[in-house]
Amino acid sequence: MTGPAYPERVELARTPTPLVALERMGAELGVELWAKRDDLTGVELSGNKVRKLEFLLADAIAAGADTVITGGGEQSNHCRATALAATRLGLRSVLLLRCRDPETPPPTRGNILLGRLAGADIVWIDQPTWSRRTEAFEEHAERLRGDGRRPYIIPEGGSNAVGSWGYVRCAEELTTELAALSPARTTVIYACGSGGTGAGLIVGAKLFGWGERGIAVAGVNVCDDRDYFVRAIGAIARDMIDRYELDIALADSDIDIVDGYVGAGYARSRPEELALAVTLARREALIVDPVYTGKALFGLASELARDRSRFGDRVVFLHTGGIYGVFPAAESYSDQL
Ligand SMILES: *Cc1c(COP(=O)(O)O)cnc(C)c1O
Numbered sequence: 258m259t260g261p262a263y264p265e266r267v268e269l270a271r272t273p274t275p276l277v278a279l280e281r282m283g284a285e286l287g288v289e290l291w292a293k294r295d296d297l298t299g300v301e302l303s304g305n306k307v308r309k310l311e312f313l314l315a316d317a318i319a320a321g322a323d324t325v326i327t328g329g330g331e332q333s334n335h336c337r338a339t340a341l342a343a344t345r346l347g348l349r350s351v352l353l354l355r356c357r358d359p360e361t362p363p364p365t366r367g368n369i370l371l372g373r374l375a376g377a378d379i380v381w382i383d384q385p386t387w388s389r390r391t392e393a394f395e396e397h398a399e400r401l402r403g404d405g406r407r408p409y410i411i412p413e414g415g416s417n418a419v420g421s422w423g424y425v426r427c428a429e430e431l432t433t434e435l436a437a438l439s440p441a442r443t444t445v446i447y448a449c450g451s452g453g454t455g456a457g458l459i460v461g462a463k464l465f466g467w468g469e470r471g472i473a474v475a476g477v478n479v480c481d482d483r484d485y486f487v488r489a490i491g492a493i494a495r496d497m498i499d500r501y502e503l504d505i506a507l508a509d510s511d512i513d514i515v516d517g518y519v520g521a522g523y524a525r526s527r528p529e530e531l532a533l534a535v536t537l538a539r540r541e542a543l544i545v546d547p548v549y550t551g552k553a554l555f556g557l558a559s560e561l562a563r564d565r566s567r568f569g570d571r572v573v574f575l576h577t578g579g580i581y582g583v584f585p586a587a588e589s590y591s592d593q594l
Pocket residue numbers: 304305306334335414416448449450451452453454455546549550577578579
């Protein structure tokens with residue numbers, strides 16, 4: 258297999274990540290179940306954002322930046338990973354974190370604690386400011402330029418045409434790993450939050466001929482809805498195709514979004530989601546987070562309960578990380594333990 262011409266990359270993630278069988282949980286769900294352990298991309302740099310940051314920070318360095326600016330929810334895994342990765346490369350970071358009331362920011366725990374340990378400058382912003390985040394990022398960049406700094410803006414989730422190359426690389430790993438297994442109709446399931454993971458996987462699936470190999474990709478959205486992500490993922494993937502002159506074509510029908518599992522809302526858990534996370538932990542010693550992977554797992558199990566063959570014979574659950582989100586949610590698990 259000759260890979261695509263990847264853009265510049267700095268090495269931050271421990272890759273390739275392992276593909277492991279989950280036999281007990283698979284038996285329970287009635288499917289041959291595997292996990293692609295992208296929660297093992299590192300310890301402090303655990304999860305999917307590290308793969309994107311390998312390309313984004315290479316681009317930042319090439320642009321001569323000394324500071325990166327990004328933003329997200331108060332317990333953003335992306336912001337924590339950006340802060341740590343930036344520090345590792347000798348860059349500074351500014352994180353715009355969304356919370357209910359910037360006058361009384363949330364306690365310094367979970368990802369917030371890790372970001373602060375890494376020396377990030379945290380700016381608390383409210384929901385209305387978040388709604389115009391592109392301008393808010395630009396205003397902060399302008400302020401830094403005024404201080405003689407050289408800022409580089411990373412969008413929410415690191416999800417753009419540069420960062421999504423991280424998931425083309427993951428698709429390349431999966432192509433090799435799945436080729437070593439017996440042939441089976443397979444679906445790779447992932448949690449979808451800002452669309453970059455999905456865009457990278459879908460572009461990778463095209464580049465590595467997954468269609469002919471019987472491998473599909475499906476995302477469980479943890480916020481917004483199907484239409485939103487068909488547009489968001491489509492926009493990122495088409496931007497990649499144009500900017501890097503990739504010899505592939507993308508149709509909206511290539512973007513499979515399994516909608517219906519946002520539940521109580523972004524970063525709000527229902528007891529049945531937490532109960533399934535506990536079951537997985539007790540069967541497989543695998544920890545999913547309440548915001549992303551826990552919802553994707555619940556979506557997978559619910560769809561399989563409705564239709565065993567929805568995802569073919571083999572399911573690869575892409576574990577995108579998020580373990581530090583478990584701790585701030587500790588109280589919500591108390592009924593399940
Ligand atoms: C950000 C994140 C996702 C979603 O990935 P996107 O590329 O933003 O769609 C999934 N899982 C975890 C743990 C995340 O932190």
